[in-house]
Amino acid sequence: MKTFKIACATALAILGIAAPSRADTLSTIKDRGELICGVHTGLVGFGAPDGTGQWQGFDADFCRAFSAAIFGTPKVRFVPLSDQARFTALQNGEVDVLSRNSTWTLKRDTTLGLQFPVIDFFDGQGFLIRKSLDVSKASELDGATVCIQQGTTSEYVVRNFFTSLKITFKPVVIESGTEFFSAFFANRCDVITSDVSQLSVIKLTSDKPDDYVVLPEIISKSPLGPVVRADDKKFADLVKWTIFATFTAEELGVTSANIKDMLKSDNEEVRNLLGVTPGVGQGLGLADDWVANVVTAVGNYGEIFERNVGEKSPLKMQRGQNALWSKGGLLYSPLF
Amino acid sequence: MAGEMTLPHSARRERPVFPGRLLRVYFGSLGRSLITLVFLLLAVIFGPGAVKWLLLNATFFGDADACRLNGGACWAFIATKFNLILFGPYPAESLWRPILFLALVGAVAVYGLFARRSYVWVIVLWIIADIVGFLLMSGDLPGLTLVDRARWGGLPITIGISIAGLASAFPLGVLLALGGNSKNHLISTPCRLYVDVVRGIPAITVVFMTFAIIPLILPKDIVFDKLFRAGVGLTLFTAAYFAEALRGALQALPRGQAEAAASLGIGYWKANFLVVLPQVISASLQPIANISIAFVKNSSLLIIIGLFDLLGSARSSLYDGNWQGFYKELYLFVGLIYLAICLFIQFYIASIERERETRISR
Numbered sequence: 001m002k003t004f005k006i007a008c009a010t011a012l013a014i015l016g017i018a019a020p021s022r023a024d025t026l027s028t029i030k031d032r033g034e035l036i037c038g039v040h041t042g043l044v045g046f047g048a049p050d051g052t053g054q055w056q057g058f059d060a061d062f063c064r065a066f067s068a069a070i071f072g073t074p075k076v077r078f079v080p081l082s083d084q085a086r087f088t089a090l091q092n093g094e095v096d097v098l099s100r101n102s103t104w105t106l107k108r109d110t111t112l113g114l115q116f117p118v119i120d121f122f123d124g125q126g127f128l129i130r131k132s133l134d135v136s137k138a139s140e141l142d143g144a145t146v147c148i149q150q151g152t153t154s155e156y157v158v159r160n161f162f163t164s165l166k167i168t169f170k171p172v173v174i175e176s177g178t179e180f181f182s183a184f185f186a187n188r189c190d191v192i193t194s195d196v197s198q199l200s201v202i203k204l205t206s207d208k209p210d211d212y213v214v215l216p217e218i219i220s221k222s223p224l225g226p227v228v229r230a231d232d233k234k235f236a237d238l239v240k241w242t243i244f245a246t247f248t249a250e251e252l253g254v255t256s257a258n259i260k261d262m263l264k265s266d267n268e269e270v271r272n273l274l275g276v277t278p279g280v281g282q283g284l285g286l287a288d289d290w291v292a293n294v295v296t297a298v299g300n301y302g303e304i305f306e307r308n309v310g311e312k313s314p315l316k317m318q319r320g321q322n323a324l325w326s327k328g329g330l331l332y333s334p335l336f
Numbered sequence: 337m338a339g340e341m342t343l344p345h346s347a348r349r350e351r352p353v354f355p356g357r358l359l360r361v362y363f364g365s366l367g368r369s370l371i372t373l374v375f376l377l378l379a380v381i382f383g384p385g386a387v388k389w390l391l392l393n394a395t396f397f398g399d400a401d402a403c404r405l406n407g408g409a410c411w412a413f414i415a416t417k418f419n420l421i422l423f424g425p426y427p428a429e430s431l432w433r434p435i436l437f438l439a440l441v442g443a444v445a446v447y448g449l450f451a452r453r454s455y456v457w458v459i460v461l462w463i464i465a466d467i468v469g470f471l472l473m474s475g476d477l478p479g480l481t482l483v484d485r486a487r488w489g490g491l492p493i494t495i496g497i498s499i500a501g502l503a504s505a506f507p508l509g510v511l512l513a514l515g516g517n518s519k520n521h522l523i524s525t526p527c528r529l530y531v532d533v534v535r536g537i538p539a540i541t542v543v544f545m546t547f548a549i550i551p552l553i554l555p556k557d558i559v560f561d562k563l564f565r566a567g568v569g570l571t572l573f574t575a576a577y578f579a580e581a582l583r584g585a586l587q588a589l590p591r592g593q594a595e596a597a598a599s600l601g602i603g604y605w606k607a608n609f610l611v612v613l614p615q616v617i618s619a620s621l622q623p624i625a626n627i628s629i630a631f632v633k634n635s636s637l638l639i640i641i642g643l644f645d646l647l648g649s650a651r652s653s654l655y656d657g658n659w660q661g662f663y664k665e666l667y668l669f670v671g672l673i674y675l676a677i678c679l680f681i682q683f684y685i686a687s688i689e690r691e692r693e694t695r696i697s698r
Contacts, residue, residue: 041642041652048655051417053425053487078425079486080642080652085547089642092551094562204660207404314657 025096025228025235026070026285034075037063038095041080044201045309045317046101055080058308059099061298062120062226062243066097068297069242069290087112090227097239098227101197108227117240119225122321122330124218125157126196128203131213133190138217142167147189150175157220158193181205195222200315218321238284245291247333248273249300251324256299259292273336280336291336301331400659413662414669417653421670424489424649426473430481434492437469441495448684452691459503466499485563489644489652491673497567497645498632498677505571505631506624509578513616514608516579517586527579534576539634542573547641566638574631581623585616618692625685629678646670 029035039055040047047057055063055078064074079095090098091113102108104116127138127146135141138161148155150173162169172189174180181202184192192202196214203212226243228236249255252270254262262270271277274295275288284290298304305322309315323329362372393408396415403410414421423434444465448458473492475482515527534542546569547562589612597607617624639648650670654663 041639041644041648042655044655044657044660049420049425049649049652050656051420052428053420053423053489055425077484077486080425080644082640082642084544085641088548092548094551201657201660204657206661209660314660 025232026238029070029096033071034077035063035067035070035097036077036079036095037066038081038086038089038098038100039063039078040100041082043101044204045313045315046197047078047080047099049080056308058121058304059101061304061308062099063097065242065246065294065298065304066099066226066239068293069238069245069284069286072287072289072293074297087114087227090114090229093229096228096235101224102227104223104225113230114227115230115236116225116227117236118243119223119330120243121197121224122218123195123197123222123224124321125154125193125220125222126199126218127215128184128192128194128199128212129190129215131211135215138215138219139165139167141169141191143169144191145170145172145189147172147174147180147184147192149173149180149194152194153220154193161219196317196320197309197315200309200317204314214317216318216320234285238286241284242294243301244333245273245294245336246298246301246304247324247331248336249291249295250302250331251326251333254295254300255303256295256297259295263292269336400662403662409665409668410662411665413659413665416659417656417666420490420653421650421666422490422646423492424644424652425487426489426492427483427487430475430483433472433475433480433483434469434490437465437472437492438495440465440469441499445680445684449687452687453695455688462499463503466496466503469496470500485561488563489649491646493563493638493643493649494632494635494646495677497563497570497635497638498628501567501571501574501635502628502631504567505574506578508571508575509582510613512575512579513582513586516583531576531579531583534573535580537573539570539573540637540640543569543637544640545569546572562641562643566641566643570631570634573634574627577627577630578624581620581627582616584623585619586612588619589615618689621685621689621692625682628681628685632677632681633674646673 037060039060040057042048043057043059045057047055047059050056060078063076063078067074067076079089081089081095081098081100086098086100086102087108089095101121102116104119108114109116127141129135129141133144141162146158146169148158148171155171155173158169158171169191172183174183180194181192183189184202185206192199194202196218199214203209203214206212226239228239252262252267252273254270254274259274263274263276265271265274265276268277272280274292275281275290278288281288281290299307302319305317305319306312309317310319319327319329321330323331325332361368363369389408391408393406395403395406395408395410395412398412400410400413403412419428419431423431426434441462444458444461447461448455451458469492471477472480473483473488473496474485512527512531515523516531518524518527543566546565550565550568593615594607594612597611602610635645636647638645639651644652647670650666653659654666
């Protein structure tokens with residue numbers, strides 16, 4: 001028994017020693033010379049390898065943004081992670097940051113030793129319909145047949161939504177996967193409901209994507225954002241303020257195209273943001289031109305959105321909630 | 337003993353086919369005629385549709401819109417994504433390296449088919465090809481740029497990890513089988529326990545455990561590579577199956593064989609390697625082929641830890657907004673590659689088996 005106790009104590013001691021303290025992620029990244037970013041193994045528009053093997057997409061571009069803030073130009077190593085492996089990989093230090101469509105929940109934020117610094121994409125449940133139905137608002141869907149994925153919260157959400165509008169609907173519950181959207185395309189239902197980002201992809205899998213349209217209403221919340229380890233506030237700040245910088249750049253009209261002119265701007269807010277007036281890098285441990293570097297590398301939030309999931313991409317998603325607060329959206333940055 | 341082994345084999349051997357014999361084979365009796373008719377009917381029902389989809393309406397060049405217009409299979413998608421499917425996110429400018437690796441493995445495979453007798457030498461060649469391929473892919477050779485392992489992918493991963501994993505799992509399996517058969521309980525009990533425990537766990541659990549647990553118990557500088565961890569997981573998993581396959585043959589082998597060797601003054605290891613194992617291995621070649629095939633297919637579980645094996649990198653080509661909805665073509669294509677690899681393993685091991693049988697019966 002005594003030997004057993006000693007063995008246990010030794011094992012615990014080894015585990016304690018082996019779990020290295022990584023509280024200073026920023027220095028580790030600088031020493032390494034690149035940022036290691038956990039991305040999706042494949043999600044249209046958000047993170048997937050292109051023909052040359054480079055990771056592209058909305059989430060991948062934010063990896064580039066974080067890295068440009070640190071190094072001036074993006075130096076990123078992309079590590080693809082599955083849903084099951086993503087949080088483990090971040091916890092054991094395999095990646096510095098996760099930028100792969102993770103929903104911010106109380107449980108994940110408080111029990112995994114991780115933190116969600118900010119929301120960079122407001123997703124939520126919506127409706128995809130045939131254009132031929134000639135419906136422009138969800139409230140006009142009275143009596144419609146709705147395809148719903150089994151075992152998800154979407155069934156509950158959609159029921160609440162229609163009940164509150166006092167209109168009737170016929171639910172068709174289908175197992176998730178390919179059957180789900182093939183049922184829709186095979187005319188088994190008039191409407192299909194799921195997260196808007198997924199609906200935009202489902203639309204593309206049809207033979208005639210232009211015959212379908214995603215309705216503007218969002219009826220549930222799915223806040224997505226990057227994730228970092230909980231023990232490093234400084235690095236969390238860097239991630240958070242990089243995203244705020246892309247919001248603010250859009251607000252002030254700073255784009256990757258006009259950044260050179262903007263550096264000569266007289267606007268005090270612009271001069272402050274781009275580090276012409278010193279001070280913007282100080283608190284984060286970065287150089288003062290970090291925002292300028294981020295915008296040069298990936299552009300402002302609007303550019304990132306349009307390029308990957310918006311009008312300039314095959315997904316053609318509307319800005320919706322992902323527009324600036326001043327344009328009816330939810331993007332609201334604290335002050336620089 | 338040897339005579340018994342060759343008898344069913346020679347009975348199986350096919351005789352030359354003549355037109356008359358052909359008729360008798362397919363329409364010789366009522367049963368045979370019925371079976372032939374059923375198959376002809378199936379071909380008539382499904383054949384035209386398949387040919388139409390696979391070839392006549394298929395699109396070989398062009399973009400996604402052309403594919404949707406033609407309605408058939410979209411082989412243009414496979415052509416466009418060819419590099420991504422076969423080599424994953426590997427840097428485009430260095431693609432010659434995985435191609436060279438595959439060529440090397442292919443050359444050894446062809447050589448192996450012709451040099452069936454010297455299969456030990458062929459196994460050594462497999463391992464050399466694998467090591468050279470590993471160095472090529474990582475760029476650990478003079479004059480080559482280093483390629484980060486997060487960007488490896490596709491067929492080279494599937495083949496590389498299969499060769500390395502099988503080459504390490506087999507010796508481990510041999511030791512476990514011998515250990516499990518030992519008279520010393522301190523050796524046999526742990527070995528049997530290991531085999532039973534591992535065989536009771538799904539492969540995907542083993543892969544995920546080695547992924548999540550190894551970095552926790554070892555200092556991170558030592559084992560931090562996902563590819564390595566995945567290989568260790570699948571190897572430990574497969575070794576148990578090898579051990580069990582060999583144990584069966586080991587127990588079927590008359591004790592007299594080992595005792596005779598001992599009476600000649602041959603030591604335990606030498607007796608095992610010269611007398612017992614050659615007989616045991618050649619008697620369990622079929623299960624060995626099965627386990628090897630299972631290993632190749634299990635390697636497709638690696639996507640769960642973010643490693644792009646052949647299936648994983650093929651699927652990653654589905655996430656291009658411009659090319660949505662062509663998964664049927666992709667799975668068909670990848671399935672054919674897996675089929676080719678597994679058929680090769682089956683054919684190769686069967687040919688070694690035939691070779692050994694004819695040699696023993698001579």
